[in-house]
Amino acid sequence: MYHESVMLNECLDGLNIRPDGVYVDVTFGGGGHSKAILARLGEKGKLLAFDQDPDAQQNAKLIDDKRFTFIEANFRYIKKYLRLYGIKQVDGILADFGISSHQIDEPTRGFSTRFDGDLDMRMNQKAEVSAFTVINKYPEDQLHKIFGMYGEIKNAKTLASAICSARMNAPIQTTGELKTILEKYAPKFKEFRYFAQVFQAIRIEVNQELEVIQEFLEQTPELLRDTESRLCIMTFHSLEDRLVKNYIKTGNFYGEPQKDIVYGTITKPLDAVSRKPIEASQEELARNNRSRSAKLRIATLSE
Incomplete structure (x- = not known):
C-alpha cells in the first residue's frame, strides 16, 4: 500500500x-x-x-x-x-x-532511519542540495544551527563538530554511515528518537x-x-x-x-x-x- x-x-x-x-x-x-x-x-x-x-x-x-x-x-x-x-x-x-x-520505506530516497541508503532526502529529485551536501559541505556552525533549530537536538554543537571531524577522513555517503556517528551521541535508550530528530533536521534543510x-x-x-x-x-x-x-x-x-x-x-x-x-x-x-x-x-x- x-x-x-x-x-x-x-x-x-x-x-x-x-x-x-x-x-x-x-x-x-x-x-x-x-x-x-x-x-x-x-x-x-x-x-x-x-x-x-x-x-x-x-x-x-x-x-x-x-x-x-x-x-x-x-x-x-x-x-x-x-x-x-x-x-x-x-x-x-x-x-x-x-x-x-x-518515501520513508523506499531505501534509495534516504529518508528512513531504518534502512541503509544514499544520503539524499530530496522531495524534488532535480534539486541541487541533498542530504549529502548538507552533511559533507555545510560548515560546522551551520550544521549546529540546523540540528538545534530544526531537530531540537540538545547536543547540536557537539554533533556538528563530530560530523565535521568524521568527514575529514572520507565523505559520509550513506544513512548507515551517518547513524554510526550518531550512535555515539544519542541519549541512552532514546537512540531511535535521536536519529529521527537528526534526520528531520536534515530533511527540513534539504527541502526548505x-x-x-x-x-x-x-x-x-x-x-x-x-x-x-x-x-x-x-x-x-x-x-x-x-x-x-x-x-x-x-x-x-x-x-x-x-x-x-x-x-x-x-x-x-x-x-x-x-x-x-x-x-x-x-x-x-x-x-x-x-x-x-x-x-x-x-x-x-x-x-
Whole structure:
C-alpha cells in the first residue's frame, strides 16, 4: 500500500466541499485525499493537485478524470501556477505536510532511519542540495544551527563538530554511515528518537520546508473565494504547527497580533474554525501509527 491518508474524513469535512467548487490539494502524494475530493465533487467541480515528487507524478497518471489537473511543481508557487490555469480564486485548499510512508520505506530516497541508503532526502529529485551536501559541505556552525533549530537536538554543537571531524577522513555517503556517528551521541535508550530528530533536521534543510510553508501560507488569503471557503492544513511536528497556528491566529509567523496604528484594531486575514486543532480518533490511532502526531487546523477568511 502506498500510503494511508491521515484523518481523511476530517479533512473532507473541513473543506466543506461544494459540488461545483474549485479545490486544490497541494500535497498530492499517493492521491488518497485527491481521489476522495473528486468523489464528492459534481460534474462542474474542479480539483488541481501539486507535487514535485516523481512517484506522485506516476500516481497522478492513474487518475483519468477531466475534472482533475496535476501540476508538477512545489506548492510554494501556488498562486503563479493557478494563474497559468486561469484560476484566481478557489473554494478550498488542502495541505498535508506529512512525508508519505512510501518515501520513508523506499531505501534509495534516504529518508528512513531504518534502512541503509544514499544520503539524499530530496522531495524534488532535480534539486541541487541533498542530504549529502548538507552533511559533507555545510560548515560546522551551520550544521549546529540546523540540528538545534530544526531537530531540537540538545547536543547540536557537539554533533556538528563530530560530523565535521568524521568527514575529514572520507565523505559520509550513506544513512548507515551517518547513524554510526550518531550512535555515539544519542541519549541512552532514546537512540531511535535521536536519529529521527537528526534526520528531520536534515530533511527540513534539504527541502526548505519551513520557508515553503511560510511562502504558501502568505498566498492563501487572496486565493480563497469567500468566507465559506476553507483552508485545511495538517502538520506532523511542532515547528510546522507553530507556523500554521501563528499565521491563522495573527497573520504573521511570530504569533504577535498586529494592531492598526490609528484604530487599534487587530488586522489578520484568516479566522480559525475551531480554537484547538483536530486530532486523530482513537480508532485511527490504533490502525495507523503515523496519525499520532497529526494536527489538523482549519481556517476561513476573516469577515
